[in-house]
Amino acid sequence: MPSPRRHTAAAGPAPRRRRSRGELERRLIVDAALAVSAREEGYEGLTFQALGDELGVHPTAIYRHFRDKDELMLTLVEAIHAEVLAGLPPPGTDWAADLRLLALRSYEVFLRFPAISQVAAVRTTRSENEFQVVERIVGCLQRAGFDDADAAVYYRAFSDVLLGYVALDAGFAALRPATREGDLRAWSVNYRSLPAERFPGLAATAALIPAVADPANFTTALDLLIEAIRARAGKGGERCEAGTGPAAGR
Amino acid sequence: MPSPRRHTAAAGPAPRRRRSRGELERRLIVDAALAVSAREEGYEGLTFQALGDELGVHPTAIYRHFRDKDELMLTLVEAIHAEVLAGLPPPGTDWAADLRLLALRSYEVFLRFPAISQVAAVRTTRSENEFQVVERIVGCLQRAGFDDADAAVYYRAFSDVLLGYVALDAGFAALRPATREGDLRAWSVNYRSLPAERFPGLAATAALIPAVADPANFTTALDLLIEAIRARAGKGGERCEAGTGPAAGR
DNA sequence: ACCTGAACACCGTTCAAGT
DNA sequence: ACCTGAACACCGTTCAAGT
Secondary structure (H helix, E strand, O other): OOOOOOOOOOOOOOOOOOOOOOOOHHHHHHHHHHHEEEEEEEHHHHHHHOOOOOOOOOOHHHOOOOOOOHHHHHHHHHHHHHHHHHOOOOOOOOHHHHHHHHHHHHHHHHHHOOOHHHHHHOOOOOOHHHHHHHHHHHHHHHHHOOOOOOOHHHHHHHHHHHHHHHHHHHHHHHOOOOHHHHHHHHHHHHHHHOOOOOOOOHHHHHHHHOOOOOOOHHHHHHHHHHHHHHHHHHHHHHHHHHHOOOOOOO | OOOOOOOOOOOOOOOOOOOOOOOOOOOOOHHHHHHHHHHOOOHHOOOOOHHHHHOOHHHHHHOOOOOOHHHHHHHHHHHHOOOHHHHOOOOOHHHHHHHHHHHHHHHHHHOHHHHHHHHHHOOOOOOOHHHHHHHHHHHHHHHHHOHHHHHHHHHHHHHHHHHHHHHHHHHOOOOHHHHHHHHHHHHHHHHHOOOOOOOOOHOOOHHHOOOOOOOHHHHHHHHHHHHHHHHHHHHHHOOOOOOOOOOOOO
């Protein structure tokens, strides 16, 4: 029998109902791509083929609406930022609580789309929703009492830790299941059977180390970071600024 | 003229001197792969084709020594861990200084190989050198005065922040140059021209935000993290440490 | 204007064939 | 035992052709 180079329509998953002409738009493509991303394994699982199947359309039809995969991906990130902002209460009176909530919300929403987040954490979309998220973080740090220069420096460090954690845990979630389970097993098996003479610390603690990509790990790191920022804010200018109200102006 | 599907020997970069039979070993492949990784852009730049060229050998010859690209990559990570350990002085008297040095050294060495680190940060190699690095970190936290359970929890958080930062900055370094420069420009242009009415915080601070992937950013985050860990350790077990550190300024 | 189909230049991986 | 060459099942992307 002939072996087709590409799987035929019969072999692949049944395509959605075929769309009539002109029905395809960026909005539809974004939604379909998010659906595929939530389901598929890694960024390379988000395929024009899979996306075409999801939309009931030829894979290359997408190129009419997005220049390339990178432009599509950046648009998806903006959509994720929108979702982050949509679920976020307005800033309250406690800058640290606001900062913490924003980070937790971002982490949680991004990790719903590991295939994208794995690759998106590194990028800057430079568009509206991203601007708003950054503005929120900077605002928290100004309210903490830092001057503009310090707020800028801590913005970058805080944001990097957040995005780095997203990249890490999303990357883990995006692994092929067999790979992921193998790596998990390393911690529940290999690390727990090391010789105590050569690895005294691990012999005592290995069984107590939390699992890779457990969301509690991010919370631990986040709280440490906020404690340290708070401590530094206290040492610096905070007390002369404390009474001046939420509009830190400039 | 015929357009060959694959670039011919004449079209590609001149292969290194052809090796005689049996000269190929894992050690040689690892070195060549590290060389390619330091030069190439992303993980997909580390190609069997490029590696074959570097070695003066047919691309598929590598399969005789490594099961697949994943096994090769994990071996590369072990080699990087070896390099980390080789440049690390033995533990001293100050757990925080030791922890800081280990993190800085890891970050620095991994970032020499962005193509690999981008993908490696997520993984567990479960082999000798990785065990040793983990043992060192756990040891620092035990010396800080934490009990085993706390040491285990803080190990994971600390290690995640380190690896997340590596993933983030390596991912950025591994971007195609045009993409990387475009993203940098976002911060030096787009973020600096936002309307002050809608983005008061950014209007004041955008010009002061450090560049993406500036290594100083990691140092800032690292010092914050260690300060917080030290503070928590002080509350629990050991307090005799408070004044000793050489003023962890940023 | 919008979508399809075929083609192109790649990938990683397998396998029979050479030495 | 070790390497080569050809093939396979994918990728993203381009482009002429259809409607």
